[in-house]
Amino acid sequence: MTLQRRAGVALWRQIAESIESDIKEEVFDRGKRLPTEAELASRFGVNRHTVRRGIAFLEQEGIVRVEQGRGTFVQERVVDYKLGKRTRFTENIQKQSRIPSGELVRAQLIPADATVAKQLHLRKGAQVALIESVGKVDGRPISIAAHHFPAKRFPDIIEAYKREQSVTKALAQYGVTDYTRKETRITARLPTTTESRLLELPRSQPVLVTESVNIDPEGRVIEYGWGRMAAERAQLVVQP
Structure with missing residues (x-):
């Protein structure tokens, strides 16, 4: 496909428009890699610098x-991930007509460090059940979550x-048929x-x-958890 020079429309703009059209028509699926600069330059019959300008414009537009x-x-x-009184990964994703899934990273008994012990109201070194998993949306990883439970109260969890x-x-x-979020702390950093x-x-x-703490209906802490979420794939929506 060789571009035609049109009055007032730069070649890089035509490239951007063509790629954006392909994305809208799902020629290129979301999350998938585009052809290389060299391949695009060959496709449009231009040099790589012109392609690069078109790509830079699409990046600026968030496409x-x-x-x-x-x-x-x-x-x-982008996933709207809601943090509220009841925060459930599967429900959050399904409500957006998307497909949730998960992959277990590790599940083991560990001694509580100072942070975990404080949040679970345990002594340091007390046994804690750790369950860590990767949450996925439409097959693409979006978050890592670690759940810490007091092993004495929840043996074999x-x-x-x-x-x-x-x-x-x-x-x-x-017997814990319901639990709610007591608090959530949010920060950001590089992975x-x-x-x-x-x-x-x-x-x-x-x-x-x-970082979050969940409690049972009697107000007792049952879980301390942390999450790491890809910022470019999700935004946190805090609800009362």
Whole structure:
């Protein structure tokens, strides 16, 4: 496809319009990588500098993202992740007509460090059940979540979680049929090497960091958790 010079329309603008049209028509799926600059230059019959200007414009408009050393990708639809009194990953995603899934990273008994012990009202070193997983939306990783439970109150919760594939259903087996969010703290930073790998995210892209405490209907703390969410794929919506 060789571009035709049109009065008042620069070649790089025509390239941007053509790629944007392809994205709207789903020639390029969201989250997928575009052809390389060299391939696009060959397709449009221009030099790579002209292609680069068109791509830069699309990036500025939020239509694509450029990852250093990896290429140019079609920007995904941003997930509105709601934080409220009851925060449930699966429900959050399903309400947006998208497909939630998860992948277990690790599940084991560990001694509570100072932070976990303080949040769960335990002594330091007390046994805690840790369940850590990657949450995915439409098959693409969006978050890493770690759940800490007092092992004395919830013995074998790891096995229950593996059977049910759900924290909510696992807790129900211990008589906790409902739980609410006491508090959530939110910060942001660049990802660690491990977080970058699990989220398939460049080290230069920030993650949203959450720390939360959940309580049962009697007000007793049942879980301390933290999350790491790809900032470019989700926005946190805080609800009363």
